[in-house]
Amino acid sequence: MSVAIPFLAFLFAGAFAAYHRLRLAVWAALTACLLLACWLLGASPAATAVAALLVALVALPLLLPGIRKPYITAPLLGFYTRILPPLSDTERTAIESGTVGFEGQLFSGKPDWSQLLSQPKPELTAEEQAYLDGPCEQLCRMVDDWDITHVRADLPPEMWEFVKTQGFFGLNIPKEYGGLGFSALMNHKVIQKLASISSVVSSTVGVPNSLGPAELLMHYGTEEQKRHYLPRLADGTDVPCFALTGPFAGSDATSIPDYGIVAMGEWGGAQVLGIRLTLNKRYITLAPVATLVGVAFRMYDPDGLLGDKPDIGISLALVPADTPGLEIGRRHFPLNTPFQNGPIHGEGVFVPLSQLIGGEDYAGRGWQMLMECLSIGRSITLPSTASGGAKMAAVVTGAYARIRKQFGLSIGRFEGVQEALSRIAGKAYAISALSQATAAAVSRGENPAVPSTIAKYHCTEMGREVVKDAMDVHGGKGIILGPRNYLGRGWQATPISITVEGANIMTRSLMIFGQGAILCHPWVLKEMKAAQLEDPAQRLEEFDKYLFRHIGAAISNAVRAFWYGLTFAKVGRAPGDAYTRRFYRKLDRYSATLAVMADTSMLLLGGKLKFKESLSGRLGDVLSQLYICSAMLKRYQDEGAPEGDQPLLAWAVHDAVNKIETALSLALRNFPIRPMGWLLWLLVFPLGRRAQAPGDRLSRRAAALLMTPCDARARLAEGVFLTPCANNPAGRIDSYLPKVVLAEPVERKFLKALKHSDIEALEFAGQLEEGVREGWITAEERAQLEELRAMTLDAITVDDFDPAELRSAGYARLHGTPGARAAA
Known part of the structure; x- marks a missing residue:
């Protein structure tokens, strides 16, 4: 036994130091003290000496820069350069276009929860709240969705006029340019409320306030462009659209075949230098009614009129709809939710260089501009639309399940219906928290590239599941279209959100982890940049600085993942109250596990990882569910930790954790290098999987909240249009619930x-x-x-x-x- 004690002390010191992320020198000193104590207490001197020698062999080369850099760092730099995945300019732009917020902590393996919990509670200003309660409420009262979707296939003229004159197209345009100057959070609240009554109205308002001419002009436009176009966009004088996708370029905007040739042409009665455009676009929202078209195209200068670069690259231009040669085609008909959408064609369409967004200086920088602005649209428009629809479906389906009776009982008393109601409740809670979190990030000035893809994918996917369950509960009520139906159009519209702004399949399998593994990782992007420095001495210095921090973090994450696996995340410090502390511990565990899986995958697969889409998608699922849980816990704290919300929070967290373990299990069982998959399984699940889907008791509690007038139900319904007016059957049914309960x-x-x-x-x-x-x-x-x-x-x-x-x-x-x- 005396022989084993020094080695046990060596392992204990290493595990303790790794778990708490102590510096290498501290680990060496701590181990030395423990070995000294072992020797004094009678441990084997030979074993103690061997253990001390091991400490010296590890610590001295790493602590002495004169040894570490030439003999350890330099060979590792060479190896790293060989396995470094090649990045095209477009991939590099996409990776570097966003900012990193709390999602970076989730990749660290040891999240600093104070960074999340110290963020200010998302709140509207008094002016914004007044607009939401005033013009936005009034617009919702004007909506007759059956008239819009079936009779007119359009908004009525008076609604178009109201939308324009009340500034709905200029929510985020600064006041100095004639807009309302509202925050991204307010944009989210408006779209959420409108989506709860009509997806056609919400998309009509949402598109001009997300990716489009106004957003691009605010970020990149010249002062002259801003002063001319932004006031016209804010008051509806100009209706915008943005032409990006086409028959041969959908999600892959870098393959745009539309082109513009630099040439002389006539504009305003004079000969000027400009671009002659040829384009073929489709799926362009607001195109049939647009007066100003934003166009993405590849710009060429074969005659060298601007310089010696014939292929200038992707560029963006503003084209008035009445420009000769531009043809706005007939309308598309998207799944019986006929928002204005259609194709745009053009041949020989001439615009001057002054129509390039940002002017000539931004020629060829369109991909960067799109990447930086696309994340804004993904952060707000589609998640907010899903949130409005899901929250409306949740509270109204709960009311309907209490009102509707079969066999002498409310259908909500049947366990099968309760299962559906619990899924609706938990997912609506998650969608609401996630959509608000990403909008709040934009309001704080962030450009949340990775959270935006998480929000777009998971809000729309969960929204699809919510409306499916709501349709099942409503039965025949849901499938018979007409003025009384408040679910059918939402059911039909769900695939639209799944498809637009990046198809969900591609978003999950390529973007979430593919972008997050580099952008959000604490060290990978820094190492990549260091490895590409031209000066050899600086390259070695910078790479050395980041590499060993990365190695230390990787060892720490492995120890933390194993420890949490042994204890099932029931031991360890965590924030939160007595109810939520267990949830934070679980997230600590899976954060460490994600970090281990990411490092191992990137190290062993290198550039091949980008082609392992199933693995990438599953690791993306882990990151996504960690972020969703973080958003829900932040919301719970911001609401004052209400006890009534606990069933909703618990259901959604248990559902997320079960999805995390399922994704990890599939990733490990199908890991491309099978023996490594087995070893990682022993590290991640040393005592097997334990997470389960929400149980029946919890599901019944969550379902009951939807069928009972209470504060938790009111909080879930906050922000959706439930005013019981003639054209809002959902609002009427919701208003009946208190009277129904009293009459029972x-x-x-x-x-x-x-x-x-x-x-x-x-x-x-x-x-x-x-x-x-x-x-x-x-x-x-x-x-x-x-x-x-x-x-x-x-x-x-x-x-x-x-x-x-x-x-x-x-x-x-x-x-x-x-x-x-x-x-x-």
């Missing part, structure tokens, strides 16, 4: 009496009359039951139509059907 005891009493009586009346009204006469219920209770019957009937009634009403105007033109013409 009376209803049970009446039905029990009815069951044991010899009553003759077959109609409900007659039964109520006899019930009052027999004394089962009072006259006031009769009125209460009559109101309950009316509310139930309104909730479950679906629409029906004369066949001619459903025929299109095109059918009327072809067949000359009078009824169809009238309907059209």
